[in-house]
Amino acid sequence: MTTTGDLPFVLHVDDQPDDLRSWQDEVGRLGSIDLEVSHPDDVTAENLSRATLVLVDFKIEQWVKRENMDSLALKPENGFALLSVLQEAALEQTPGQPRAFALYTAVIQEIARGLPHQPHIISRAHNLEWIFEKNGGRENNVTQRAGRVAELATAVSALPSPWPGDTPEKAEDALSKWLCLGEDVSWHDAAWRGVRLCRPPLHEFAGHTQGVGVLRWALHRVLPYPTFLLDEAHLAARLRVSLQSLRSCLASGSLETLFSEAEYRGQLSGFLGRRWWKSGIEAEIFELTADAPGDLSVLHQALGHRVPTLETVDEPRLFPVMDGQFYLKDQLATQVEVVEIVPDDWPPFADEAWALRSDLEDSLELRAIAIEDEEA
Amino acid sequence: MESRGLILPFAALRDECEILKAYARDVLDKQTLSALDEAKSTLENIQATSPSNKIVRWSIAEERPLCTIWSDGESKPKRGSRHRVRAKFSFVWEIRPIDEKKGKRRKHFLLDGLASTRITLVEEVEGADQCLAQWSIDVGDHQSPGTHFHFQLNGFDQPPFPRSLDIPRLPALMMSPFLAIDFTIGELFQDRWREHAVAETKETNRWRALHQDRLQRFFKWQEKCVMQCTGSPWMALKLAKPPIDLFVVEAH
Numbered sequence: 001m002t003t004t005g006d007l008p009f010v011l012h013v014d015d016q017p018d019d020l021r022s023w024q025d026e027v028g029r030l031g032s033i034d035l036e037v038s039h040p041d042d043v044t045a046e047n048l049s050r051a052t053l054v055l056v057d058f059k060i061e062q063w064v065k066r067e068n069m070d071s072l073a074l075k076p077e078n079g080f081a082l083l084s085v086l087q088e089a090a091l092e093q094t095p096g097q098p099r100a101f102a103l104y105t106a107v108i109q110e111i112a113r114g115l116p117h118q119p120h121i122i123s124r125a126h127n128l129e130w131i132f133e134k135n136g137g138r139e140n141n142v143t144q145r146a147g148r149v150a151e152l153a154t155a156v157s158a159l160p161s162p163w164p165g166d167t168p169e170k171a172e173d174a175l176s177k178w179l180c181l182g183e184d185v186s187w188h189d190a191a192w193r194g195v196r197l198c199r200p201p202l203h204e205f206a207g208h209t210q211g212v213g214v215l216r217w218a219l220h221r222v223l224p225y226p227t228f229l230l231d232e233a234h235l236a237a238r239l240r241v242s243l244q245s246l247r248s249c250l251a252s253g254s255l256e257t258l259f260s261e262a263e264y265r266g267q268l269s270g271f272l273g274r275r276w277w278k279s280g281i282e283a284e285i286f287e288l289t290a291d292a293p294g295d296l297s298v299l300h301q302a303l304g305h306r307v308p309t310l311e312t313v314d315e316p317r318l319f320p321v322m323d324g325q326f327y328l329k330d331q332l333a334t335q336v337e338v339v340e341i342v343p344d345d346w347p348p349f350a351d352e353a354w355a356l357r358s359d360l361e362d363s364l365e366l367r368a369i370a371i372e373d374e375e376a
Numbered sequence: 377m378e379s380r381g382l383i384l385p386f387a388a389l390r391d392e393c394e395i396l397k398a399y400a401r402d403v404l405d406k407q408t409l410s411a412l413d414e415a416k417s418t419l420e421n422i423q424a425t426s427p428s429n430k431i432v433r434w435s436i437a438e439e440r441p442l443c444t445i446w447s448d449g450e451s452k453p454k455r456g457s458r459h460r461v462r463a464k465f466s467f468v469w470e471i472r473p474i475d476e477k478k479g480k481r482r483k484h485f486l487l488d489g490l491a492s493t494r495i496t497l498v499e500e501v502e503g504a505d506q507c508l509a510q511w512s513i514d515v516g517d518h519q520s521p522g523t524h525f526h527f528q529l530n531g532f533d534q535p536p537f538p539r540s541l542d543i544p545r546l547p548a549l550m551m552s553p554f555l556a557i558d559f560t561i562g563e564l565f566q567d568r569w570r571e572h573a574v575a576e577t578k579e580t581n582r583w584r585a586l587h588q589d590r591l592q593r594f595f596k597w598q599e600k601c602v603m604q605c606t607g608s609p610w611m612a613l614k615l616a617k618p619p620i621d622l623f624v625v626e627a628h
Contacts, residue, residue, distance in 0.1 A: 189481070190420040197394075282417035286425070293418045294435055316440040317410060340406045351413075352406055371406070 008153035010035040011051035015062040027146045053153040058105035098210040100129040155267035159211035171202040180266035190279035194228030225350035229275040233320035245311035319354040324363040380518040381488025386423045392554040399579040405443040438466040447564040467493035467553035491515035493553040513556040523547040550594045
């Protein structure tokens with residue numbers, strides 16, 4: 001395995017390593033990964049082959065040896081270019097080892113090059129596992145960022161090596177374990193069907209990428225979207241409760257008992273915020289409304305009884321809505337307020353995306369992807 | 377073995393919810409599609425956890441129906457209708473899961489009790505939906521008069537077809553709630569749905585695979601009723617009750 005001792009090893013390449021000492025300390029305090037910061041000149045075959053995760057800064061300006069090269073092909077222009085070099089070098093050295101590559105940058109707007117400023121979208125466009133925003137970004141203080149780096153490295157380490165793609169059963173078992181889908185829950189079969197509907201690359205692609213294709217599928221195609229896992233906005237919409245009250249209840253822990261079994265605890269479970277198994281939530285709702293499945297008033301009575309601070313909304317349906325950068329807004333909308341949108345990269349297996357009809361006026365991006373029902 | 381009702385496979389009905397969403401996507405109101413997801417989840421949970429000795433209501437609630445988009449003249453070929461209408465679907469099936477041998481996953485449920493799919497056609501009058509037509513597609517029980525699978529039109533407070541008059545029961549095919557939706561969409565969008573539904577696409581292929589066997593079994597049973605009857609063939613059809621395992625594909 002790619003660790004020093006028991007810890008996953010992260011190689012962080014930056015043109016000014018000394019500027020990252022406090023970052024290194026922050027990561028070190030977590031105690032869950034071993035991180036080394038290297039100037040590009042100091043990257044060795046040894047530390048590259050040990051790495052579970054390679055982070056590279058986007059702007060690489062302090063690199064004298066590069067500047068002295070005459071040949072353009074020997075001058076990686078930026079972190080994207082350097083990452084490509086390192087990806088291929090690592091593959092040559094240790095072809096059978098799972099390893100993730102990520103950019104670490106303060107200029108996500110610059111590298112987005114017209115794409116929405118969302119790490120999973122830009123990463124996917126650039127053949128990377130992830131892009132970490134080092135200054136600011138959403139929910140992105142240094143401690144959270146260090147935690148996410150550690151979580152990504154740990155998720156790579158948790159991939160079976162080699163990926164067991166020789167039989168469907170072994171591959172499915174490997175993914176099921178990586179996702180920590182318990183076989184003892186009543187909703188296991190429904191959850192697994194939900195996973196399969198999202199087309200995990202379990203076989204030739206997982207084998208080809210040493211399982212990193214599975215990790216990338218989770219990072220790029222599952223966690224950012226409403227799929228077999230739901231975020232808090234989609235959970236609130238399903239329960240027909242206000243998003244604010246759900247967040248308060250989650251923060252105070254008053255919902256822990258109710259949805260604890262359904263909470264996703266597999267790899268990357270905290271990477272983009274908490275997630276719940278959709279089938280687990282459906283099972284809980286079914287149990288709460290056992291005598292009248294699907295009856296919202298019964299559901300709301302049951303929720304009110306268990307969690308009085310949860311603010312129910314008397315609407316037949318509620319919809320999470322997105323802004324022009326395809327981030328979810330801090331509100332839920334009603335049926336008459338929404339229009340379906342289809343962003344270019346929206347997975348066909350994900351639940352529908354919605355925007356406020358009133359936002360179309362001011363957002364060219366949303367207007368371009370809004371789908372009005374014919375004759376609506 | 378149960379003695380009455382109809383045994384149906386969980387998987388096929390679950391797949392119907394899932395496939396209909398893709399198959400009829402273009403003519404269903406996107407904002408109401410979650411009704412199909414919720415129906416699917418409810419069925420999965422009935423399969424997984426409901427006691428086998430208790431009837432459970434599986435439904436799409438009338439107050440949160442699945443809807444089509446508006447059909448503007450398309451209920452006649454070449455957009456020849458003067459009506460601009462859309463359909464709302466709800467259903468209630470009273471079912472209970474059937475336990476398999478010990479340690480085996482449940483595969484079937486018993487439909488025995490209320491089994492009614494309601495279709496309401498509405499038009500917009502002064503910004504509100506006004507009912508233009510309504511019918512239900514029902515599955516009878518062991519003592520219901522009239523054909524076991526039938527349409528009824530009695531959803532109204534006043535004549536014609538007031539609620540109190542529960543005839544006629546017009547003969548129907550065996551229609552799951554989702555096949556009933558397929559039927560209605562075909563009526564609302566005559567040309568468009570014909571073109572869509574006869575095409576060879578991934579969705580139509582999956583939809584056909586789900587319904588072909590069930591319809592075949594239904595017609596064979598009806599044919600048998602007619603061929604083996606002694607009195608009026610019509611009365612034979614009217615009185616016939618399907619064998620409980622008519623739609624069980626594998627030996628139960």
